[in-house]
Amino acid sequence: MNNEIVDLHLNDPQVRKTWEDFLTSLGITDFQSQETDAIDFTLGIYEGDKLVATGSAAGNILKYIGVCNKGVDQGSRFNTIVSALISRLFQQQIFHLFVFTKLKYSDSFQHVGFHELAHSDVAALLETGDSSIDDYLKAIPRVDDQTNKRVAGIVMNANPFTRGHRYLVEQAAGENDVVYVFVVNTDASLFTTAERFELVKQGTADLKNVIVVNGGDYMVSYATFPAYFLPTPDQQVDYQTTLDARIFRDRIAPALNIKTRYLGTEPLSRTTGIYNQVLQRELPPQVAVKIVDRKTTDDGTIVTATAVRKAIADDQLDSLAALLPPSTTNFINQHLDSLQFRIKKGMNINGN
Known part of the structure; x- marks a missing residue:
């Protein structure tokens, strides 16, 4: 598999270990059940037999997004995995999406169409889709x-x-x-x-x-x-x-x-x-x-x-x-x- 979007079935122990090891290498180490049980689906990108990007969705929230940029243009895999998550959610008739992320990644999400709602020193909340906080208000x-x-x-x-x-x-x-x-x-x-x-x-x-x-x-x-x-x-x-x-x-x-x-x-x-x-x-x-x-x-x-x-x-x-x-x-x-x-x-x- 080379740069294809694939489903990662986290109930498979080997797939789960590969996924956790990859995210751990990127500094994401919390895989408690309160975080992972809510995941509806997880996508991945492989370069050969090596996982190089992943992202998950829980309801209308994107989470566990991680990307290795080694050997590719900065942002290309990020754009691919986020776009794939959005496309899958749209197919499921989920059109209003959120992401909670480290503050340093807020700009990256804004480049793919998200709008920042708020941020703190360490994190940001962004949304995208067919409605917004202005519509709610x-x-x-x-x-x-x-x-x-x-x-x-x-x-x-x-x-x-x-x-x-x-x-x-x-x-x-x-x-x-x-x-x-x-x-x-x-x-x-x-x-x-x-x-x-x-x-x-x-x-x-x-x-x-x-x-x-x-x-x-x-x-x-x-x-x-x-x-x-x-x-x-x-x-x-x-x-x-x-x-x-x-x-x-x-x-x-x-x-x-x-x-x-x-x-x-x-x-x-x-x-x-x-x-x-x-x-x-x-x-x-x-x-x-x-x-x-x-x-x-x-x-x-x-x-x-x-x-x-x-x-x-x-x-x-x-x-x-x-x-x-x-x-x-x-x-x-x-x-x-x-x-x-x-x-x-x-x-x-x-x-x-």
Whole structure:
């Protein structure tokens, strides 16, 4: 095989070893299951029997792109492998693509049609395809004279929507003319995106200045950020959250006149605690950060979605009334068998 695009079947141990050895030689060494299990397909280019380029796709995200340029024009193999990935995804009717990459490779992706959304000192997020962040922002509802309104934003996973989430939204709604609640769009949670979105809408329906919005591809959750090219977990979290914060600060907030981002205090989750710290570092002065103490039950217990998911798993629904608004309680009662089946099938109920 000479410079042909071929499929690499990573379930073949020898192919997998060749692939990992090649990427390791380029400085990519993280092949944890949380990164590799999401891969839908992998392509490669061989020079003789030697792998000289590879790239993978997970959903609409390109990842594990590595190229050896020895003996060829700079950029030629990179262009070939990226173009092949894009072509394959287009054939699968996936037309809006993202790549997370080291900052030094941002220009290379821009040369093949990607547009940079944000970057940090070490990494960049880019997109290409038939839609863009501008299209996403244009579709979000506005109110009359919004540029002269006090506008706030909240981003939540709401897995599921609890009295704690409701309390945070109430605080923002009482202090602003308009509040956007962005629901993270990823189906890596016990409750699907559609379910979480509907529960947030139902749980805030009486708050007339609240607009619930699907976070689309731009309120990025931890589950979708490839971080295999960064060496330590702390660096990975910082890189992920920095990009997320800068997209919100530089693209989303100005378009909607959002001046304040509301956060709940985070005494329990280290990852979310770091996320909050990064938001406080990155958003001001363009976007003020207001931190609201977490809601507690009458006995002082912090209201968390994690406790709700555990109660579902343990079939301890009597404890949920103090944690949930009626709309979420009703949904769980009506769909308990389905939720418990998802857990039995291996859905992770830990995390946020």
